[in-house]
Amino acid sequence: MSLRLFGLSTAAAVACLSVSTGAQAPARSIGPVLDTLDRVRSFHETAISPDGRRVAWVEDVSAADGTTAIVVRDLPSGEPRRVTAATDAKSHNESGVAWPPDSESLAFLSDARTPHQQQLCRMSLPRNAAVATGMNPGCVTNVTGQLAQPKWSPDGSTIAFLFVSGSTQGTGALVAYTPDSGLVGDVAEEQRIAIADPASGAVREVSPANMFVYDYDWSPDGQAFAAEAVEGSGTNNYWIAQLYVVRADTGQTTSIWKPPLQIAGPRWSPDGTSIAVIHGIMSDEGSTGGDIYVVPARGGAAKNVTPHLEGSARSLAWRPDGRLLFQEYVDGQSALVTVGPTGGARTTVWSTPQQHLTSTSIAAHADAAAAVVQSFQHAPEVYAGAFGAWAAQTQVNAAVTPLWGDVKSLHWTSDKYHVQGWLMYPANFDPAKKYPLVVSVHGGPSAANFPSWPSRWNAVLPASGYFVLLPNPRGSYGGGEAFTQANVNDFGYGDLRDIEAGVDAAVKAAPIDPARTGIIGWSYGGFMSMWAVTQTTRFKAAVAGAGIANWQSYYGQNKIDTWMLPFFGASVYDKPEAYSRSSPITYIKKVRTPTLVLHGDRDSEVPTPQGYEFWHALKALGVPTELVIYPEEGHAIAKPEHQRDIEARLLAWFDRYLMR
Numbered sequence: 001m002s003l004r005l006f007g008l009s010t011a012a013a014v015a016c017l018s019v020s021t022g023a024q025a026p027a028r029s030i031g032p033v034l035d036t037l038d039r040v041r042s043f044h045e046t047a048i049s050p051d052g053r054r055v056a057w058v059e060d061v062s063a064a065d066g067t068t069a070i071v072v073r074d075l076p077s078g079e080p081r082r083v084t085a086a087t088d089a090k091s092h093n094e095s096g097v098a099w100p101p102d103s104e105s106l107a108f109l110s111d112a113r114t115p116h117q118q119q120l121c122r123m124s125l126p127r128n129a130a131v132a133t134g135m136n137p138g139c140v141t142n143v144t145g146q147l148a149q150p151k152w153s154p155d156g157s158t159i160a161f162l163f164v165s166g167s168t169q170g171t172g173a174l175v176a177y178t179p180d181s182g183l184v185g186d187v188a189e190e191q192r193i194a195i196a197d198p199a200s201g202a203v204r205e206v207s208p209a210n211m212f213v214y215d216y217d218w219s220p221d222g223q224a225f226a227a228e229a230v231e232g233s234g235t236n237n238y239w240i241a242q243l244y245v246v247r248a249d250t251g252q253t254t255s256i257w258k259p260p261l262q263i264a265g266p267r268w269s270p271d272g273t274s275i276a277v278i279h280g281i282m283s284d285e286g287s288t289g290g291d292i293y294v295v296p297a298r299g300g301a302a303k304n305v306t307p308h309l310e311g312s313a314r315s316l317a318w319r320p321d322g323r324l325l326f327q328e329y330v331d332g333q334s335a336l337v338t339v340g341p342t343g344g345a346r347t348t349v350w351s352t353p354q355q356h357l358t359s360t361s362i363a364a365h366a367d368a369a370a371a372v373v374q375s376f377q378h379a380p381e382v383y384a385g386a387f388g389a390w391a392a393q394t395q396v397n398a399a400v401t402p403l404w405g406d407v408k409s410l411h412w413t414s415d416k417y418h419v420q421g422w423l424m425y426p427a428n429f430d431p432a433k434k435y436p437l438v439v440s441v442h443g444g445p446s447a448a449n450f451p452s453w454p455s456r457w458n459a460v461l462p463a464s465g466y467f468v469l470l471p472n473p474r475g476s477y478g479g480g481e482a483f484t485q486a487n488v489n490d491f492g493y494g495d496l497r498d499i500e501a502g503v504d505a506a507v508k509a510a511p512i513d514p515a516r517t518g519i520i521g522w523s524y525g526g527f528m529s530m531w532a533v534t535q536t537t538r539f540k541a542a543v544a545g546a547g548i549a550n551w552q553s554y555y556g557q558n559k560i561d562t563w564m565l566p567f568f569g570a571s572v573y574d575k576p577e578a579y580s581r582s583s584p585i586t587y588i589k590k591v592r593t594p595t596l597v598l599h600g601d602r603d604s605e606v607p608t609p610q611g612y613e614f615w616h617a618l619k620a621l622g623v624p625t626e627l628v629i630y631p632e633e634g635h636a637i638a639k640p641e642h643q644r645d646i647e648a649r650l651l652a653w654f655d656r657y658l659m660r
């Protein structure tokens with residue numbers, strides 16, 4: 001249950017419910033910090049052309065209203081050109097860029113022609129033209145629903161995409177859910193593979209109507225698709241998804257692998273004989289990590305071609321010669337690595353310490369790639385070019401400078417594990433002073449604290465005079481699949497020992513006052529904040545966002561209960577003692593730590609009763625606490641005024657108990 005949440009401003013929230021005990025401390029103004037963070041433009045996609053000579057990307061125009069821009073650049077040094085389906089001067093929601101095999105045009109999604117409804121569009125792109133805007137793009141489709149992931153057929157004659165027909169709400173569990181009304185039952189969700197004919201505009205849905213497809217890939221002959229899919233609800237059943245082959249003509253669908261854990265990113269080999277996927281324990285669809293498995297396209301035994309991988313594979317692509325190239329996150333750094341189709345020796349083709357790659361795209365017919373590259377010291381930019389020699393294609397964030405001090409990679413030992421994390425130094429660091437420390441626990445648990453440009457409290461706190469520890473305890477990506485699975489049936493125990501050992505390592509490495517230590521997190525990180533204060537008194541203040549107080553009651557409240565089966569081994573009805581053992585509420589009478597509890601009121605991943613349960617218990621026990629409920633918000637807090645309120649509140653909370 002990881003979360004992408006960005007707290008980027010200061011104003012107190014309007015129309016949120018706040019209940020508290022204890023005196024309110026005056027808040028410091030963090031306006032300048034948040035205003036600086038607000039200047040950072042985000043990039044959402046990169047797409048390098050098959051010949052490696054052009055790159056496209058999607059960047060924010062306005063995060064507030066969701067408008068985005070598609071930009072294309074000829075490599076190595078062409079002028080950036082805006083691509084849009086708009087006939088006016090306004091910005092729109094445009095995304096989903098995809099190159100055809102000849103690299104001479106671009107398919108993309110745009111709501112410029114149909115307000116609030118993206119359509120599939122296509123535009124020819126003459127090389128070295130001055131602009132791409134206004135070149136009469138054609139909108140191929142005229143449909144109602146959610147479209148995603150357009151992909152050209154191997155012969156360039158048709159375009160496939162994922163389609164939720166008739167839907168007006170985004171897919172996934174992060175969005176605010178629609179409140180139940182009337183008869184409550186299973187919600188039918190269908191995300192199907194559809195094929196559009198660019199010449200006629202005809203759209204044909206291919207995969208079965210009872211199936212939700214998360215990701216897919218064309219076969220090299222264009223006759224079929226590899227599909228990561230599940231029968232039934234897409235929101236609730238990702239964790240039991242299977243690998244299917246779907247015929248492009250008839251829609252006949254065959255399961256070729258029922259994996260023991262989760263899969264992501266199916267990619268068909270160039271010779272058509274096999275399909276590669278990433279396989280491992282994953283707590284969120286879209287937050288990927290694991291080993292690479294290759295499955296015969298006609299069915300058969302799956303083979304792990306990266307056994308004993310030191311890190312976690314995050315994305316993959318086939319090379320024309322049959323090798324696999326994948327992005328690996330290992331020991332705090334990103335790398336691009338190749339391996340043969342049956343395994344064997346691995347070769348690193350790119351690696352840079354303390355930089356992180358997202359939205360990686362690999363050229364189909366050239367040794368070139370594109371990605372969004374960022375670090376703790378440099379805000380995101382798009383990079384592209386030949387392996388080992390790529391260069392920045394954007395400089396939109398070049399003027400934004402860090403608001404915090406140095407960031408160091410720490411290593412420590414906990415039980416039998418070697419654990420890595422990041423220690424962020426406060427702004428204007430003075431080695432003669434002692435500073436407070438806040439531990440920021442990531443969501444997931446299958447996720448990681450990456451060497452990325454910080455946002456939300458990971459930026460606000462060090463900019464405001466705190467050390468911040470970003471640990472990657474067992475359960476995280478980056479230490480191999482066995483490490484990621486090491487918290488199965490052990491939520492809160494080994495991972496808390498790892499975190500506490502990390503605090504000890506941080507105290508040894510820097511002038512930190514161990515008596516002024518706090519903890520914060522959202523989702524699984526929120527659970528760990530709740531859990532930590534029931535197990536130890538070393539944390540003098542805590543902030544728990546969308547945390548789980550009681551795994552037993554949570555199982556029946558949330559809308560994604562299937563995710564717990566691989567982590568607990570059985571349902572709460574078959575194994576209640578395992579759920580009780582890891583529930584903060586079981587040990588609630590041990591809490592002495594002042595705890596701020598935050599929640600969205602329409603959170604389907606972690607419903608609000610979990611926040612109420614923890615807050616109510618602390619209030620009854622006389623422990624200082626506050627509960628803040630943000631209206632019409634899901635698991636990801638979306639409204640800027642609510643994001644801003646969170647940052648102001650948490651800083652005031654830690655200042656009250658840790659600053660002196």
